[in-house]
Amino acid sequence: xxxxxxxxxxxxxxxxxxxxxxxxxxxxxxxxxxxxxxxxxxxxxxxxxxxxxxxxxxxxxxxxxxxxxxxxxxxxxxxxxxxxxxxxxxxxxxxxxxxxxxxxxxxxxxxxxxxxxxxxxxxxxxxxxxxxxxxxxxxxxxxxxxxxxxxxxxxxxxxxxxxxxxxxxxxxxxxxxxxxxxxxxxxxxxxxxxxxxxxxxxxxxxxxxxxxxxxxxxxxxxxxxxxxxxxxxxxxxxxxxxxxxxxxxxxxxxxxxxxxxxxxxxxxxxxxxxxxxxxxxxxxxxxxxxxxxxxxxxxxxxxxxxxxxxxxxxxxxxxx
Amino acid sequence: xxxxxxxxxxxxxxxxxxxxxxxxxxxxxxxxxxxxxxxxxxxxxxxxxxxxxxxxxxxxxxxxxxxxxxxxxxxxxxxxxxxxxxxxxxxxxxxxxxxxxxxxxxxxxxxxxxxxxxxxxxxxxxxxxxxxxxxxxxxxxxxxxxxxxxxxxxxxxxxxxxxxxxxxxxxxxxxxxxxxxxxxxxxxxxxxxxxxxxxxxxxxxxxxxxxxxxxxxxxxxxxxxxxxxxxxxxxxxxxxxxxxxxxxx
Amino acid sequence: xxxxxxxxxxxxxxxxxxxxxxxxxxxxxxxxxxxxxxxxxxxxxxxxxxxxxxxxxxxxxxxxxxxxxxxxxxxxxxxxxxxxxxxxxxxxxxxxxxxxxxxxxxxxxxxxxxxxxxx
Numbered sequence: 001x002x003x004x005x006x007x008x009x010x011x012x013x014x015x016x017x018x019x020x021x022x023x024x025x026x027x028x029x030x031x032x033x034x035x036x037x038x039x040x041x042x043x044x045x046x047x048x049x050x051x052x053x054x055x056x057x058x059x060x061x062x063x064x065x066x067x068x069x070x071x072x073x074x075x076x077x078x079x080x081x082x083x084x085x086x087x088x089x090x091x092x093x094x095x096x097x098x099x100x101x102x103x104x105x106x107x108x109x110x111x112x113x114x115x116x117x118x119x120x121x122x123x124x125x126x127x128x129x130x131x132x133x134x135x136x137x138x139x140x141x142x143x144x145x146x147x148x149x150x151x152x153x154x155x156x157x158x159x160x161x162x163x164x165x166x167x168x169x170x171x172x173x174x175x176x177x178x179x180x181x182x183x184x185x186x187x188x189x190x191x192x193x194x195x196x197x198x199x200x201x202x203x204x205x206x207x208x209x210x211x212x213x214x215x216x217x218x219x220x221x222x223x224x225x226x227x228x229x230x231x232x233x234x235x236x237x238x239x240x241x242x243x244x245x246x247x248x249x250x251x252x253x254x255x256x257x258x259x260x261x262x263x264x265x266x267x268x269x270x271x272x273x274x275x276x277x278x279x280x281x282x283x284x285x286x287x288x289x290x291x292x293x294x295x296x297x298x299x300x301x302x303x304x305x306x307x308x309x310x311x312x313x314x315x316x317x318x319x320x
Numbered sequence: 321x322x323x324x325x326x327x328x329x330x331x332x333x334x335x336x337x338x339x340x341x342x343x344x345x346x347x348x349x350x351x352x353x354x355x356x357x358x359x360x361x362x363x364x365x366x367x368x369x370x371x372x373x374x375x376x377x378x379x380x381x382x383x384x385x386x387x388x389x390x391x392x393x394x395x396x397x398x399x400x401x402x403x404x405x406x407x408x409x410x411x412x413x414x415x416x417x418x419x420x421x422x423x424x425x426x427x428x429x430x431x432x433x434x435x436x437x438x439x440x441x442x443x444x445x446x447x448x449x450x451x452x453x454x455x456x457x458x459x460x461x462x463x464x465x466x467x468x469x470x471x472x473x474x475x476x477x478x479x480x481x482x483x484x485x486x487x488x489x490x491x492x493x494x495x496x497x498x499x500x501x502x503x504x505x506x507x508x509x510x511x512x513x514x515x516x517x518x519x520x521x522x523x524x525x526x527x528x529x530x531x532x533x534x535x536x537x538x539x540x541x542x543x544x545x546x547x548x549x550x551x552x553x554x555x556x557x558x559x560x561x562x563x564x565x566x567x568x569x
Numbered sequence: 570x571x572x573x574x575x576x577x578x579x580x581x582x583x584x585x586x587x588x589x590x591x592x593x594x595x596x597x598x599x600x601x602x603x604x605x606x607x608x609x610x611x612x613x614x615x616x617x618x619x620x621x622x623x624x625x626x627x628x629x630x631x632x633x634x635x636x637x638x639x640x641x642x643x644x645x646x647x648x649x650x651x652x653x654x655x656x657x658x659x660x661x662x663x664x665x666x667x668x669x670x671x672x673x674x675x676x677x678x679x680x681x682x683x684x685x686x687x688x
Contacts, residue, residue, distance in 0.1 A: 003451045004477055006469075008504050012476055015503040016539040017564045022532055096539075303675060307668040314661040315593040 019056045020096045052102045067093045073167035084134030086164040112150040124232045130161040136263035139218045148224035149203040173213035203227045206254045219256040226251020246282035342400045342551045363549040367470035369448050410551040415467045479542040499534035573620035575681035580616020583669045584609040611643045623677035632678035640670020
C-alpha cells in the first residue's frame with residue numbers, strides 16, 4: 001500500500017470533496033473557496049458556455065425541498081437588478097444529494113482582503129458607502145440579506161462592490177422553523193435551541209441570535225453593516241473620531257429601535273461625516289459645532305486672523 | 321484473522337443496519353465480533369504503532385509488542401463497552417486508552433501473554449516503520465492532532481487500496497490510474513486532460529469521465545469505511561462533515 | 570461665477586475694508602475717502618490678476634504665493650506715493666496688502682469656475 005504524504009492526503013481529500021456534477025450541465029474547473037456553509041467551485045456551464053461559481057451547501061436537505069425553496073428565493077432576487085447584487089442563476093440537487101446553487105463568477109477580492117490595501121480612513125469609508133448601496137436598493141424592494149459579513153462581499157477589478165449569498169440565510173431559517181432538532185452544525189456557525197444555523201456570530205444581530213427569524217427587518221441588516229464598519233475601522237492606526245465611532249455604535253445598538261431606521265440614513269450620516277457636517281449619531285451642542293466649523297475652515301480663519309493681527313499691530317504701534 | 325493490512329474486501333460485509341462497531345465488538349456472534357475487531361484494527365493499528373514509537377519513544381520491537389498487546393487488552397477487557405459516544409470521538413477514546421495502557425505497562429511488570437489472544441503478527445510493521453521515516457513529532461505538537469492525522473492517513477490509504485482492488489476486479493485499472501495521477505501523485509494539477517489522454521491512449525472525454533468515476537467511487541468507499549469505523553451514526557455524520565464537508569443523511 | 574469675476578469681487582470688497590481701517594490712524598483720517606478709493610482700486614486690480622492666474626494655474630500653493638506677490642507689489646506702488654505731509658507708510662500698507670493678496674489667491678484657487686470646468 002502506498003504511503004500517502006500530507007500533500008497527497010490533502011489532494012485526495014479535496015478530490016473526495018469535489019461535487020459530482022455528472023449528468024448536470026456543469027463541469028468542475030477548480031475550487032474557489034471554502035466557507036462555513038460549504039465550498040465554492042469554479043465550474044463551466046455547458047449550456048450557456050460561460051464560467052460560473054457553484055456553491056455546494058453543507059446544510060442538510062432533510063425534506064428534499066431545500067433546493068426548491070432556494071429556487072423560489074432566487075426568483076425573488078432575480079427581480080432585483082443592481083450592479084452590486086450578485087443574483088443566483090440556478091439551484092438544484094447534485095447527484096450525490098447535496099444542494100447547490102450557481103451565481104455569477106466574481107473576479108475580485110473579498111472585502112476584508114481588499115481593505116488591507118487601503119491606507120486612508122476616508123477611502124475605507126467611501127468603500128463602505130458602496131456597500132450600503134446594494135443593500136439599500138434591496139431593502140427598498142422589500143428584500144433583506146440577513147447574513148451580511150465580509151465573506152459575502154467582494155470588490156471587483158474596478159472597485160465595484162458585489163454582495164452575494166442573498167436569500168440563503170432566509171431559506172435556511174425558514175427551514176429551521178419548519179423542522180426542529182436539526183443536526184449539530186459545523187464549527188463557526190451558531191445554533192439556537194432549534195439547532196438551526198442562522199448566521200455568523202459577530203455580524204448577527206441580537207434578535208437574530210435569539211432566533212427571532214420571523215420578525216427580522218432592515219435594522220438587522222443595519223446591525224451587520226455596523227459590524228462591518230467597525231471591522232473596517234479597527235485596522236486604522238489613527239484614532240477614530242468620536243462622530244464616526246458614534247455612527248458605528250448606532251448601528252450596533254442591541255435595541256433595534258435605537259439603530260438607524262434605514263440604510264439611507266446610515267449612508268447619509270457617513271456622507272455627512274466625510275463632508276465635515278454634523279452626524280445624526282452624534283448630536284452636538286453649538287459649541288462643538290462651532291469648533292468643527294472652525295477646524296473645517298481653518299485656512300480662511302488663519303488668513304483673516306493674520307490680516308487682523310497685522311492691521312491691529314500697526315494701528316497700535318502707530319498710535320503709541 | 322486475515323493476512324491483510326487493509327480490509328480485504330467486503331466479504332461478509334458489515335451489517336447495513338449500521339450497527340455500532342462498539343456494540344458489534346461485544347456481540348455474542350463470533351463472526352460479528354471478529355469482523356468488528358478486524359475493522360477496528362485495520363483502521364487503528366498504524367496510528368497506534370506510530371504513536372507508541374514517536375510519542376512514547378519505544379523502539380520498533382517494543383512498539384510492535386505493545387501494539388499487539390494493546391489491541392488484545394482493548395478487546396479482552398471490553399474497554400470498548402465503556403465508550404460513551406456522547407463524551408467524544410471514538411478515536412479520542414482509543415488514544416486515551418492507549419495512553420493509559422502505556423502508562424500502566426511502564427509500571428507493571430511484563431505479564432506473560434496468555435493464550436487465545438489475537439495474533440497480529442501478520443501486520444506489516446516494517447512498512448509502518450518505514451513510513452515513520454517521513455514523520456516527525458515535534459515536542460510541541462499536539463498529540464491529538466498527530467493521532468488524528470495518522471488515523472486519517474490510515475483511513476484514506478485503506479480506502480484507496482480498496483478502490484484499487486475493486487477497480488481491478490471490474491477491469492477499470494485505467495480509472496484508478498487516473499485518480500492516482502491527478503490526486504495522489506505530485507504535479508497532478510499541471511496535467512492537462514489532453515496530455516494524459518494521449519499518454520494513456522484514451523479520448524479526452526474519457527479522461528474526464530473515468531476520473532469522475534474513480535473520484536465518485538473513492539468518496540463512496542471512503543464514506544463506507546468511515547461508517548464502519550465510527551461508533552455510531554451521529555459520530556459518522558460528524559466525521560463526514562469535518563473530513564469532507566459533506567452532510568450524509 | 571468664474572474666477573476672474575470672483576477675484577474682482579473679493580479683491581474689491583477687501584480693498585474697501587482695508588481702506589477703511591485707515592480710520593484708525595488719526596494722522597490720515599482726513600484723507601479717508603481717497604484712501605478707500607485707492608485701496609478699492611488696488612483690490613480690484615489685484616483681484617483680476619490673481620483670478621486670471623487661478624484660471625491658468627491650478628495650484629493652491631502657487632495661487633497663494635502669486636496673490637502675496639501681487640498684493641505686495643500693488644501695495645508698494647501705493648505706499649510709494651507720499652501723503653500730503655510727505656510720509657510713507659510702507660509697512661502698514663504692504664504687509665496687510667500682501668495678506669489680502671493671499672486671501673484672494675486662496676479664494677480664487679478653491680472657488681469659482683475655471684477654464685474647462687462645467688458646473
